[in-house]
Amino acid sequence: MEISSLSLRARAVVEGFMSGLHRSPRTGFSTEFTEYRQYSPGDDVRFLDWKVMARTDREFIKKFEDETNLRCTFMVDFSKSMEFGGDDAGVKKSDYGRTFAASLSWFLTQQRDAVGLATFDRDVREFIPPRYRQDQLKTILGRLETQPAGNATDLCQALEKLASLVGKRGMIVLVSDFLSPLDEMERCLSLFTAAGHDVRAVQVLHPREVDFDFEDAAIFEDMESGRNLILDPGMAREAYQQKYNAHNAALDAMFSAQGIPGFRVTTTEPLERVLQRFLEERPARAVVRQRRSNARNAA
Amino acid sequence: MSFLTPLYLLGALGLAIPIILHLLHDRPKNKQEFGSLMFLDKTKPPVDRKRRPTHLLLLLLRCLALLLLAFVFARPFVTVDDPADAALRDRQWITVLLDRSASMQRADLWAQAKAGVQTTLGQLGPGDRFTLIAYDDSTELLAEVQSWLGSSSGAEVNAQLERLAKPGFGGSNLGQALVLAGESIEGDEPGGDELETDEQPLARREIIVISDLQKGSRLGDMQGYEWPTGIKVRLEQIGEDDQGNAGIEQVASRSPWAAAEAVPSFRISNSVNGIGDELEFLAHTTAGETLSQKVHVPPGRSRVVELPGEWADKSVERLAIRGDAAEFDNQFHFAQNRQQTVRIVYIGEDKPNDAEGSLFYLASAFQQSSTLDFQVEAVSGKSSGPLPEADLFVIGDAVDDSLAQALGQAIEGGATVLMVVQSSGQAANLGQWLGADGVVIRDIASSDYALLQSLKLDHPVLAVFRDARFSDFTNLHFWKHRELQNLPDEGIDVLARFDSGPPAWLAARRGRLLVMTSGWKPGDSQLALSTKFIPLLYSILQPVLEGKTQSRQFVVGSEVDVTRFNNGQAGGGVTVMPPGDGAAAISVDTIFTPPAPGLYTAKGAGWSETFAVNLKAAESRTEPIVMDQFKKLGLPMTDPVASPGEIAAAAAAAEKTEAYRREYWQWALAAVLLFVTLETVLAARGSRPAEPVMIT
Numbered sequence: 001m002e003i004s005s006l007s008l009r010a011r012a013v014v015e016g017f018m019s020g021l022h023r024s025p026r027t028g029f030s031t032e033f034t035e036y037r038q039y040s041p042g043d044d045v046r047f048l049d050w051k052v053m054a055r056t057d058r059e060f061i062k063k064f065e066d067e068t069n070l071r072c073t074f075m076v077d078f079s080k081s082m083e084f085g086g087d088d089a090g091v092k093k094s095d096y097g098r099t100f101a102a103s104l105s106w107f108l109t110q111q112r113d114a115v116g117l118a119t120f121d122r123d124v125r126e127f128i129p130p131r132y133r134q135d136q137l138k139t140i141l142g143r144l145e146t147q148p149a150g151n152a153t154d155l156c157q158a159l160e161k162l163a164s165l166v167g168k169r170g171m172i173v174l175v176s177d178f179l180s181p182l183d184e185m186e187r188c189l190s191l192f193t194a195a196g197h198d199v200r201a202v203q204v205l206h207p208r209e210v211d212f213d214f215e216d217a218a219i220f221e222d223m224e225s226g227r228n229l230i231l232d233p234g235m236a237r238e239a240y241q242q243k244y245n246a247h248n249a250a251l252d253a254m255f256s257a258q259g260i261p262g263f264r265v266t267t268t269e270p271l272e273r274v275l276q277r278f279l280e281e282r283p284a285r286a287v288v289r290q291r292r293s294n295a296r297n298a299a
Numbered sequence: 300m301s302f303l304t305p306l307y308l309l310g311a312l313g314l315a316i317p318i319i320l321h322l323l324h325d326r327p328k329n330k331q332e333f334g335s336l337m338f339l340d341k342t343k344p345p346v347d348r349k350r351r352p353t354h355l356l357l358l359l360l361r362c363l364a365l366l367l368l369a370f371v372f373a374r375p376f377v378t379v380d381d382p383a384d385a386a387l388r389d390r391q392w393i394t395v396l397l398d399r400s401a402s403m404q405r406a407d408l409w410a411q412a413k414a415g416v417q418t419t420l421g422q423l424g425p426g427d428r429f430t431l432i433a434y435d436d437s438t439e440l441l442a443e444v445q446s447w448l449g450s451s452s453g454a455e456v457n458a459q460l461e462r463l464a465k466p467g468f469g470g471s472n473l474g475q476a477l478v479l480a481g482e483s484i485e486g487d488e489p490g491g492d493e494l495e496t497d498e499q500p501l502a503r504r505e506i507i508v509i510s511d512l513q514k515g516s517r518l519g520d521m522q523g524y525e526w527p528t529g530i531k532v533r534l535e536q537i538g539e540d541d542q543g544n545a546g547i548e549q550v551a552s553r554s555p556w557a558a559a560e561a562v563p564s565f566r567i568s569n570s571v572n573g574i575g576d577e578l579e580f581l582a583h584t585t586a587g588e589t590l591s592q593k594v595h596v597p598p599g600r601s602r603v604v605e606l607p608g609e610w611a612d613k614s615v616e617r618l619a620i621r622g623d624a625a626e627f628d629n630q631f632h633f634a635q636n637r638q639q640t641v642r643i644v645y646i647g648e649d650k651p652n653d654a655e656g657s658l659f660y661l662a663s664a665f666q667q668s669s670t671l672d673f674q675v676e677a678v679s680g681k682s683s684g685p686l687p688e689a690d691l692f693v694i695g696d697a698v699d700d701s702l703a704q705a706l707g708q709a710i711e712g713g714a715t716v717l718m719v720v721q722s723s724g725q726a727a728n729l730g731q732w733l734g735a736d737g738v739v740i741r742d743i744a745s746s747d748y749a750l751l752q753s754l755k756l757d758h759p760v761l762a763v764f765r766d767a768r769f770s771d772f773t774n775l776h777f778w779k780h781r782e783l784q785n786l787p788d789e790g791i792d793v794l795a796r797f798d799s800g801p802p803a804w805l806a807a808r809r810g811r812l813l814v815m816t817s818g819w820k821p822g823d824s825q826l827a828l829s830t831k832f833i834p835l836l837y838s839i840l841q842p843v844l845e846g847k848t849q850s851r852q853f854v855v856g857s858e859v860d861v862t863r864f865n866n867g868q869a870g871g872g873v874t875v876m877p878p879g880d881g882a883a884a885i886s887v888d889t890i891f892t893p894p895a896p897g898l899y900t901a902k903g904a905g906w907s908e909t910f911a912v913n914l915k916a917a918e919s920r921t922e923p924i925v926m927d928q929f930k931k932l933g934l935p936m937t938d939p940v941a942s943p944g945e946i947a948a949a950a951a952a953a954e955k956t957e958a959y960r961r962e963y964w965q966w967a968l969a970a971v972l973l974f975v976t977l978e979t980v981l982a983a984r985g986s987r988p989a990e991p992v993m994i995t
Contacts, residue, residue, distance in 0.1 A: 084334040
């Protein structure tokens with residue numbers, strides 16, 4: 001029931017989205033490229049490009065030639081903080097995020113692209129490598145349906161692990177609220193960008209987190225750490241918003257430094273509009289070129 | 300107010316319980332889960348303003364009830380004084396010794412000391428006895444109040460204290476002051492008839508010393524002083540944060556013959572806690588010029604610095620050091636010694652350059668020095684002229700009658716005469732001066748040399764050789780000597796004899812006539828070439844030199860004998876001009892005691908001499924005395940042991956107190972009950988959900 005509900009939700013979203021789409025959105029991210037490198041002794045001869053060798057009498061190594069257009073891995077934050085919401089003011093962040101991932105998975109599967117999923121909180125909980133298979137979507141939706149275990153987020157630690165798990169270059173869609181200290185984050189994200197992945201970040205926030213529009217004094221409990229704080233929201237609001245804005249500004253700066261397109265969405269925003277925004281976005285060319293040259297140097 | 304069981308007051312700590320409960324009550328009850336608290340800071344817990352006053356009142360009542368309960372258990376009581384008893388309280392006798400030595404001039408020590416006296420005055424009660432003594436080298440009784448009468452007595456003491464605007468320049472003789480205070484208390488022990496019937500005996504005797512307790516204080520007088528029982532001495536040290544000090548003093552010159560070309564030298568010492576080791580040594584000349592030189596003196600050490608040659612040529616009137624924390628002792632006034640003339644007349648036929656004669660060695664022995672100028676004059680014994688004035692006559696040959704007559708008179712008048720018997724022709728002269736007839740001089744013909752023996756080393760002339768290191772005369776060989784016969788039995792001291800028996804050196808008791816039966820010329824003996832010769836001559840001349848050489852350096856409080864100025868011929872009526880312009884001249888007969896440092900001028904008829912007065916060098920040692928030293932000297936610094944009688948009296952007093960005790964615990968208990976009732980009523984009203992709560 002749950003699974004079908006998510007799949008239905010995803011399908012509804014994608015169909016609503018597709019109906020407004022006249023041109024193929026594929027051009028957005030189907031430009032995979034092949035790279036040649038001069039052969040040097042020790043390289044695997046299986047990767048020699050024989051055609052080029054026959055034509056030019058020189059040995060070239062064909063570094064990539066994937067059979068599909070795109071490999072997309074969704075990395076979805078399953079920490080407790082994503083469970084916020086679900087009251088009168090909107091849906092849970094986790095529901096919103098999972099629906100977003102499910103919808104996009106659906107869409108990509110329909111395009112015959114390989115889709116994978118990683119869920120994480122403090123650590124990587126689940127990793128389904130990107131594949132194009134008949135039952136891949138079903139598996140992903142099933143995994144997305146499981147409830148979060150309730151641990152704290154350590155985005156960085158999880159990303160470090162995932163960087164070693166995600167092998168081939170592809171697209172990474174990171175779905176999280178990004179509400180954790182940013183100290184190490186840039187380094188962790190650079191693990192992906194440096195490896196040539198096309199990373200996109202979707203920051204899912206609840207409107208109350210944006211506005212902090214609580215009325216009554218209460219004991220505020222951190223959903224992840226369980227820490228308690230007695231607060232008068234009226235008094236705390238200004239300071240909260242200052243810090244919140246500073247955090248987001250730092251996050252944006254970090255994304256733009258890494259050439260990562262970032263999408264900040266609240267759970268009240270219609271999902272199809274978000275999908276449209278997402279698919280229309282292209283990475284800035286210069287940044288991509290820079291990133292690729294970085295990746296070459298690293299290699 | 301006192302408590303019988305004060306430990307129960309700890310129960311007041313229970314106040315924390317209602318306060319904590321009230322705080323808990325103010326916590327909001329509703330819980331709000333939130334994604335992340337990373338952007339949130341703790342704010343003040345919000346309070347429901349409408350209910351607050353009731354809350355506060357309740358809290359107050361609960362706290363008061365608890366406090367009073369603890370109070371009740373602690374059993375408070377107030378002792379009511381018996382009005383008749385109040386007048387008969389214990390009297391005390393406080394003696395304050397106030398240090399006014401030069402070292403108290405540092406920083407604000409004097410103000411602190413005066414404040415210390417005021418504090419002590421504040422502790423006096425009616426009927427107490429109070430004595431204020433100021434001390435430096437001497438002690439001065441400033442104020443004595445037999446029976447303290449509050450502010451009127453205070454005003455009296457303050458008037459005396461105000462008189463001492465500044466500390467003096469003297470050294471500090473703490474030992475003397477303490478002993479004096481102790482003795483005055485001991486001498487005032489109440490005898491049977493002294494004690495008035497309506498006056499309480501003095502229960503406590505305390506000496507309070509208000510001083511910087513500097514290391515330079517003299518404590519010698521306390522050695523061996525038996526402290527009377529029942530006295531307590533309290534030392535109130537001021538200026539414990541002593542930052543060290545450097546001092547300067549002149550190094551005393553040694554024996555006059557060793558200091559032929561002595562350059563004045565100065566000892567600069569730096570205390571252990573001195574702030575630096577680089578000091579500046581300055582000299583101010585009379586021409587207004589300032590010369591300076593760096594001196595390196597590590598803390599805790601001292602260094603002797605000679606006055607540099609180029610400075611000595613200029614007339615230096617004041618030396619100074621710079622670079623230490625305390626300024627008061629950095630000036631050293633310096634009066635250069637004036638050269639005194641000593642005239643020596645040799646009566647004989649020797650040539651001055653004849654190395655075989657006596658005169659040559661005599662003239663060589665007396666070398667000119669910075670303080671003494673010797674003028675040796677030779678006069679023939681056959682000269683018919685008058686006898687010249689001289690401080691020492693040395694007679695080496697027979698003298699004609701007229702001259703002999705004059706010499707005889709001079710001996711009678713106290714002149715110093717050294718007669719060297721070298722020929723039998725001198726017998727008549729000798730007989731005349733000794734007042735004895737028929738003195739015969741006989742040459743001893745001996746092929747062997749003679750040695751001295753039976754030396755009378757306690758005679759002033761030979762006292763210089765008294766030390767065992769110098770009393771060996773066996774190296775001194777006499778080749779030729781004479782024997783005096785028919786000497787009078789009385790009036791003559793034989794200072795030394797030859798080993799064959801006859802006297803070698805004699806001193807007449809009348810006047811200062813010294814006779815040697817063998818001279819120092821090489822034909823007679825080895826005396827002129829021996830190490831004994833110069834000390835012996837100076838020793839003979841000593842009484843003259845003592846009169847002539849008057850040091851120009853004194854310290855504050857020392858006795859200056861003004862009669863010794865002007866070559867010992869100052870005579871009566873000397874005027875002393877203190878330093879500073881416009882100071883009034885002081886007329887002095889014999890002894891002058893300078894009160895402050897500086898350059899003084901002594902003036903007489905037709906002469907004037909300058910002398911310098913400085914602080915005592917010990918005053919520069921400002922580091923505090925180690926307290927152990929006072930304990931070693933037996934200073935009673937702890938409370939005197941109570942006698943059995945006093946213990947009994949104390950017990951009786953305690954009983955009396957019991958009788959006058961008023962307890963108040965019942966009232967406090969009643970108040971507790973009242974507060975609890977009120978609290979119950981208020982709490983009951985507050986818990987009724989009467990008023991709607993407004994949501995803000």
